[in-house]
Amino acid sequence: MKTQPGQLPQLLKKGLASVYLISGDEPLLVQECCDQIRAAARKAGYQDRLTFHADNQLDWNTVADECNALSLFAEKRRIEIHLPTGKLGDGRRVLEQVLQAPPEDVILLLISARLDAAETKRKWYKELQGHGVHIPVWPVEAEKFPGWLQQRANAKELSLTRGALEILAERLEGNLLAASQELDRLALLTHGKTIDEETVEQAVQDSARFNGFELVTEILSGKAVHACRMIGVLEQEGENPLGLLTVLVRDLHLIAELKTALPRGENPAGFLKKRGVFQPKRSSAIQQAARRLSMSQVHQAINLCSYTDRAAKGFDDLPPWHYLRDLSAALAGPQNS
Structure with a gap:
């Protein structure tokens, strides 16, 4: 089953599952979920803990042996596996076998980066859904x-x-x-x-932190003031704007497609899914921008992306962030033609 972090305390009061998967890119919230599970497990007698990190050196056969081994002293154990990339690789086969019949004296805790859609369609994840609990952790908007x-x-x-x-x-x-x-x-x-x-x-010092994907969404949503604040933080942190620029250009071309090539009667969200846009917040920002902006504003933004690209590669006297601020302002207003 899948649940939310806020529902975890009540779920733990009803009893422990044999396996938990905590996934997400927000370390504090992931850690707090894990600590709740650890505390409940210790209270239930699962005192011993083994920890594995799924790097290139991990021998997954060792994990399988530990999951299947009978304790000499009938001790209940917690086995934690850290998945820093959200990918199991060679571990898929092992987890598929373990999750088909989870051992009674073990609680398995998988701590992962955010899972991509492809990973959630694999057999190991479906087995986990049947025997355990997945708690996806999302950043606070x-x-x-x-x-x-x-x-x-x-x-x-x-x-x-x-x-x-x-x-x-x-x-x-x-x-x-x-x-x-x-x-x-x-x-x-x-x-x-x-x-x-x-x-x-x-x-309190200024410790705000943003990423390029969040900035793209704010720019497309027309939130120029907040976008400019994010630009300032990313600039101070020495972020390379070329990564977010690739996403921004792609989304601007999708906006142009929505305005000119969307077949009559087709749902915009479905249209975007066919082009690889699955995240609801990003899809919503693109659709709103397509309704709010004129084609001239979209073309102006694409031109500013070209200036940004040149500046990021050292072919302009102005920094790339200067053009991104201009672009945020250009996309903030209603249609101008």
């Missing part, structure tokens, strides 16, 4: 981040003014680990007092 911060603050019994919450959200967006650490530090500094804007200004 920008518009939900202040609420997430407030919830965490409440759990730590911290009182924040509205202004303090706004500054925290701006400085910590996209970096949940830093956000959690800063809230812990504020709790130590303020000793139960209400935390105001001045306190946050003095105590």
